[in-house]
Amino acid sequence: MTEELISRAARDILQAKKVVALTGAGMSVESNIAPFRGKGGIWEKYDPVEYAYIDVLIRNPGKTWILLSEMQKEILKAKPNPGHVSLAELERLGHLSSIITQNVDGLHHEAGNKNIIEFHGNHRDAYCMECSKRIKAEMISLESLPPRCECGGVIRPDVVFFGEAIPHQALTQSHQEARSCNVMLVIGTSAEVQPAASLPDIAKSHGAIIIEINIEATAFTGYTSSYFIKGKAGEILPQIVALVKSASANPAA
Ligand code: OAD
Numbered sequence: 001m002t003e004e005l006i007s008r009a010a011r012d013i014l015q016a017k018k019v020v021a022l023t024g025a026g027m028s029v030e031s032n033i034a035p036f037r038g039k040g041g042i043w044e045k046y047d048p049v050e051y052a053y054i055d056v057l058i059r060n061p062g063k064t065w066i067l068l069s070e071m072q073k074e075i076l077k078a079k080p081n082p083g084h085v086s087l088a089e090l091e092r093l094g095h096l097s098s099i100i101t102q103n104v105d106g107l108h109h110e111a112g113n114k115n116i117i118e119f120h121g122n123h124r125d126a127y128c129m130e131c132s133k134r135i136k137a138e139m140i141s142l143e144s145l146p147p148r149c150e151c152g153g154v155i156r157p158d159v160v161f162f163g164e165a166i167p168h169q170a171l172t173q174s175h176q177e178a179r180s181c182n183v184m185l186v187i188g189t190s191a192e193v194q195p196a197a198s199l200p201d202i203a204k205s206h207g208a209i210i211i212e213i214n215i216e217a218t219a220f221t222g223y224t225s226s227y228f229i230k231g232k233a234g235e236i237l238p239q240i241v242a243l244v245k246s247a248s249a250n251p252a253a
Helices: 002-015 025-031 054-059 061-077 082-092 107-111 168-180 196-205 233-249
Strands: 019-023 098-101 116-118 121-128 134-136 155-159 183-187 209-214 227-230
Touching: 002 183, 002 209, 002 227, 002 233, 019 082, 019 196, 025 082, 025 107, 025 233, 054 061, 061 121, 061 155, 082 107, 082 233, 098 168, 116 168, 168 196, 183 196, 196 209, 209 233
Parallel strands: 019 098, 019 183, 098 116, 183 209, 209 227
Antiparallel strands: 121 134, 121 155
């Protein structure tokens, strides 16, 4: 069953003029980065209302930085997994137009993808909330929280907090990609956070096939998704991309 769906996904990708991927935290679980929801998820340990809203960062940055420092340490240690590597290969083969990612870990960049829309920003970049000076995450000392700039201002990562808008360019480009693709791969996202969760619906309403890859069913499954491939991103994507690659190498076969 899963094998048939994997072959079907490879065929749909080969026949599509434009393929776009939407990725979520499940994409990086096999790189040892915790997801947000579900067992072992970040929101099990930290209530987002108490830690992840922009007004908390402004009022009590030391508290938000308890969560941020944990995320930062995990992200700086992480390496792309076979799922990331497969999406980079798919782009090199000319069968992936772009990745819209909700992840802030930068692992799609590290895997080698070029066309990436970072919907929720990137945790590897940070800036001072006072003087706007930019700083790389690996240069930030976490010895005393919150970390501060030379000017005394609080440093924040360049990510979207709850209560903040999605960067305008990321939003308009993502909508454009969703409207114009023939296939959208929806990988490792719980479908719970808007506006990212509306992108597959936009793609579908413009005629795209939605291929969902996840270890468990979501609100997309059976509704927005054209079909659902149950499994780990790091196991399913390499199999799909191997089929795309061999068909690209032997087009008559
Ligand atoms: P979630 O943590 O909500 O969901 C992760 C999804 O990945 C779940 O559906 C899991 O079943 C699935 N999953 C786990 N391991 C997997 C694996 N190895 N392979 C495939 N799927 C797997 O993460 P997101 O949907 O990305 O926003 O969350 C969306 C947003 O909510 C995040 O970007 C973040 C959070 O609040 C902000 O910080 C603004």
